Amino acid sequence: MANTPYPESYYAASANAVPPRPALQDDIETDVCVIGAGYTGLSSALFLLENGFKVTVLEAAKVGFGASGRNGGQIVNSYSRDIDVIERSVGPKQAQLLGQMAFEGGRIIRERVAKYNIQCDLKDGGVFAAMTAKQMGHLESQKRLWERFGHTQLELMDQRRIRDVVACDQYVGGMLDMSGGHIHPLNLALGEAAAVESLGGTIYEQSPAVRIERGANPVVHTPQGKVRAKFIIVAGNAYLGNLVPELAAKSMPCGTQVITTEPLGEELARSLLPQDYCVEDCNYLLDYYRLTGDKRLIFGGGVVYGARDPANIEAIIRPKMLKAFPQLKDVKIDYAWTGNFLLTLSRLPQVGRLGDNIYYSQGCSGHGVTYTHLAGKVLAEALRGQAERFDAFADLPHYPFPGGQLLRTPFAALGAWYYGLRDKLGV
Structure with missing residues (x-):
């Protein structure tokens, strides 16, 4: 079985020591199966465990392998599109709720660091x-x-x-x-993973989700095992691939x-x-x-x-x-x-539910460090039946890139060229 190590980076070279985690090699059952051990998945798992759920996390490579362990390490508030843009799109009531949440992610990070004594150079x-x-x-x-x-x-x-x-x-x-x-972003992720395990959660590394069998009790298949769950949280973001085709089309x-x-x-x-x-x-x-x-x-x-x-x-x-x-x-x-x-076309995160029991959050569009920590809390609330804040995100309008996957890259690059020119001209 392939073993995917961290890419060479300063963060990987200076990461805190952690024990190796096994790959899934059994058929198991859980309350919630989280796909992805980045910030979204780890934050979701922590909030769920703190509320009494049994949680299993599947990671295709290693904890924090993706953006969570490679980003600039900056705690930046709000969203990639600010609250005034959201207000013009969805109206004052929904914008008010989203605005109240815009500064919560940073507070969650600090609470996690303090509560679980995470060493991440905050x-x-x-x-x-x-x-x-x-x-x-x-x-x-x-x-x-x-x-x-x-x-x-x-x-x-x-x-x-x-x-x-x-x-x-x-x-x-x-x-x-x-x-x-x-913060040191990879060490934050590693500390959060240790917190998940301290509460009884299980994390399997080198265990990519290769197929989701949908239904009343969905099953996530990996190369050597499977997880039957009451709920699934899809938290793969830019590293999800085509596991869920309807999500790939809009990002x-x-x-x-x-x-x-x-x-x-x-x-x-x-x-x-x-x-x-x-x-x-x-x-x-x-x-x-x-x-x-x-x-x-x-x-x-x-x-x-x-x-x-x-x-x-x-x-x-x-x-x-x-x-x-x-x-x-x-x-x-x-x-x-x-x-x-x-990246999403609106540059706002995409949050929603597929059927009755598959939840997702993705598309932070460059503002992921704080938003993902908020997303974990919002997803956990929804699984507990408190969906008002989840619905505020889920109701944001989202659209596929013009021309589908074939043209989305040149389309976005053309837009970036235009805005880059504006940056240089100062207009």
């Missing part, structure tokens, strides 16, 4: 950096919007103030969100690239980001960066539509890093990797 503070006056105006509107929904840990920064927190002269200002922050895997420098030392690291906040700029095709626990710089950006692996990731991302921090021109890059996230 730091508070995230910066949205404006490169133009227009972007600064958007941040001013965003602050007013978020404060409408009770989110008040925000500070607008002018050009002088932002230089206090990031040593980059590209920015005209920004907004600091102290409820944002950053597209996309790749983003990340590099990590050699250790910079305390003095150089502090000169770049004195308060150790994470940063993302306000471009449509944005760059993002932060320091690690051992004082490296993690820098990411770019999107590859269709999730192909670029031949030379460093050649794509290093120039972006040097534009922000030319003082790093002689610094060595120790790690470079890519990871996939799942």
Whole structure:
């Protein structure tokens, strides 16, 4: 049987030690079978276990193998489309409920880290950096919007103030969100998996779901076993493949690239980001960066539509890093990797139910770290019969990409080219 290891990355190289987990080789029964041991699946499993469900998690590779263990590690609030866009689409009542949930994911992460003593280098503070006056105006509107929904840990920064927190002269200002922050994402996933097991949940690695037998008591088949359950939660996101064809039709895997420098030392690291906040700029095709626990710089950006692996990731991302921090021109890059996230046409998450007992959440569209933790809570609520918050997401309109799977990649790439041009022109 194939054994899929973690891809080479800084996160895999610095992951906390964990015991090996077996592949499923039996026929078993459970209350809930969760497909995917990333943040969505682990968050769902934890909430369900805390409410008395028997839970089995199937992971095709290893815990956090996908986006959960490869992302930029930034805790960013709200959704990939903000609450005002949602409000225009669905009206004030549904938007009010979604807006109230927009800042919950970060709180869930902090609660998990504290409750289960997860060692993941959690730091508070995230910066949205404006490169133009227009972007600064958007941040001013965003602050007013978020404060409408009770989110008040925000500070607008002018050009002088932002230089206090990031040593980059590209920015005209920004907004600091102290409820944002950053973590070692793979270690967060590994800690959550240990929490699942501490509550009696079972996780099988190297156990891909190859077929779902639908019905009153659905069965998930793996190469060497099967799980009969009362409910299934599909949490594979960009790594689900065509296991559930009706979900694949409305989403597209996309790749983003990340590099990590050699250790910079305390003095150089502090000169770049004195308060150790994470940063993302306000471009449509944005760059993002932060320091690690051992004082490296993690820098990411770019999107590859269709999730192909670029031949030379460093050649794509290093120039972006040097534009922000030319003082790093002689610094060595120790790690470079890519990871996939799942894009929807609306850039809003897709949540729903297939039949009576198969639930899913997917398509975070680049805002997955916080949303997935909220999604786990919302899915667990729905299985307990409390569906109001689940329905608020499930009722969001979603559409297939024009031209189906054949044309979705060039269609999205054309849109990205347009917005990338707007970023460069500052319009």
